[in-house]
Amino acid sequence: MNKKITFYLLALAIFIPAAHYQWGDSAHSIGMISKSGGQIRHDAFFKPGWGNYTLIATATVIPPYRGDVRVVLEGAPLLEHQIYFSKPALDLGIRRLPRFKDNILYDLQPKDRIALWVVMKPGKEEIRGKYNLVFYDTKDNRPVLTVPLTFADKEEANRAARHQH
Amino acid sequence: MPLVTNTKQSFWVRNRYWIILGSILTFLPPLSFLFQFTQDSNFCGTWCPRMFFVIRSGMSGKEFAIGLLRSYAGVGLVLGILISTFFLGRYWCSHLCPVGGTMEWVSRIVPKSWKINYSTVPAPSFRYGYLTVYLLAPIFGIGNLCCNYCNFATIPRLAGAAFTQADLAYFMRTAGLINLGLVVVLGFLARGGRAYCNLLCPIGALDALSGKLGAKSGKRVRVRENACTGCKACLKVCPTWSIDMKENRAQIDQLSCLPCRICEKTCPREAITYGKAEN
Numbered sequence: 414m415n416k417k418i419t420f421y422l423l424a425l426a427i428f429i430p431a432a433h434y435q436w437g438d439s440a441h442s443i444g445m446i447s448k449s450g451g452q453i454r455h456d457a458f459f460k461p462g463w464g465n466y467t468l469i470a471t472a473t474v475i476p477p478y479r480g481d482v483r484v485v486l487e488g489a490p491l492l493e494h495q496i497y498f499s500k501p502a503l504d505l506g507i508r509r510l511p512r513f514k515d516n517i518l519y520d521l522q523p524k525d526r527i528a529l530w531v532v533m534k535p536g537k538e539e540i541r542g543k544y545n546l547v548f549y550d551t552k553d554n555r556p557v558l559t560v561p562l563t564f565a566d567k568e569e570a571n572r573a574a575r576h577q578h
Numbered sequence: 579m580p581l582v583t584n585t586k587q588s589f590w591v592r593n594r595y596w597i598i599l600g601s602i603l604t605f606l607p608p609l610s611f612l613f614q615f616t617q618d619s620n621f622c623g624t625w626c627p628r629m630f631f632v633i634r635s636g637m638s639g640k641e642f643a644i645g646l647l648r649s650y651a652g653v654g655l656v657l658g659i660l661i662s663t664f665f666l667g668r669y670w671c672s673h674l675c676p677v678g679g680t681m682e683w684v685s686r687i688v689p690k691s692w693k694i695n696y697s698t699v700p701a702p703s704f705r706y707g708y709l710t711v712y713l714l715a716p717i718f719g720i721g722n723l724c725c726n727y728c729n730f731a732t733i734p735r736l737a738g739a740a741f742t743q744a745d746l747a748y749f750m751r752t753a754g755l756i757n758l759g760l761v762v763v764l765g766f767l768a769r770g771g772r773a774y775c776n777l778l779c780p781i782g783a784l785d786a787l788s789g790k791l792g793a794k795s796g797k798r799v800r801v802r803e804n805a806c807t808g809c810k811a812c813l814k815v816c817p818t819w820s821i822d823m824k825e826n827r828a829q830i831d832q833l834s835c836l837p838c839r840i841c842e843k844t845c846p847r848e849a850i851t852y853g854k855a856e857n
Binding site: 419420423425429434435465466467471498500501503508525529532 | 607614615616618619622624699703704705706707708710711712716723726727738743744745746748750751753
């Protein structure tokens, strides 16, 4: 067979499975923070059995909401986790950014966009079931966004993950 | 002693590595200068150049339009790249892309004995096999290569990992480590540092199509056939292995050529020039 056709087919053979298979230790959620409780595009799915999970949670603040927001990972059993706020390494102060300290986003304003990295370590226990990453307004303690995290078996997670970026 | 030619006096040829460095400082952490105008810190979000043209199964026209608006800076960037390439060649890829530029810079400090030579791979075939899956797999609901295997996510986060935990977190996942592996094997360790660009970059693949479409009317790196002696000096230095010999004359594949113009600088006979096609 022609070498060019062979390499074209080889690329298809490599990348079709690569596109199909989703790694079960990471997910991305896209959400909107709003006064009415927020909205997400889809659940975040993880496969049980990994030693480390990473969620990137991006969200836009829908007007007129503004305020400070506490970010909490809820579910049982408690999951060891760290939340990191994605911001420029060296903030040149060209545009205002919300401040993130002790899992609280300070001074969120309409149309702000945030990106949080949540790194979860289940330890020896295999995690299954539902958790939520909840964003609470610090004034009235009402949720402004809830991101469901599902630790599910392979087929279910794969099916759902195919819809994720 | 080699002649000092117009080529060697050209600003773009003499200063290419400095221009790349300027682009790295503009786009990558710690400065991420351009991104800070849009409340971003990297190519993800407003500046994403890869996601807006991916159509997912069941996606409505409205969702597609929202994707365009969400990545408006990335849309503008890609349109600018394609238009400039049509007329001038792939200057974005060769001089301005901080992702490909970083891989090329790092590859320059890697010892020669560690370098991998990919020149036996017919790059366009593999590249367009990749692009076929990149564009069609989401349409048919097979899956997605878009964010999971992204050079525009990996390189900025590699630069940022030394400064922020959020960027470091990118590598605490299997997909992040695979991306890192791809960047190392196809970038840092590749001869010329551009195998990733040549094989797996969807922007590069689209840009190459624009380059090929404008090859007749636009400015490109070209061989003056009557001046070429077939010494193969250009073959050895081309980072995208886009030069081939035909009847003992060098031929440039405009579908893979970046106007890095290293070949032009290397040619002892000044047989390679950058410009419009002679009638």
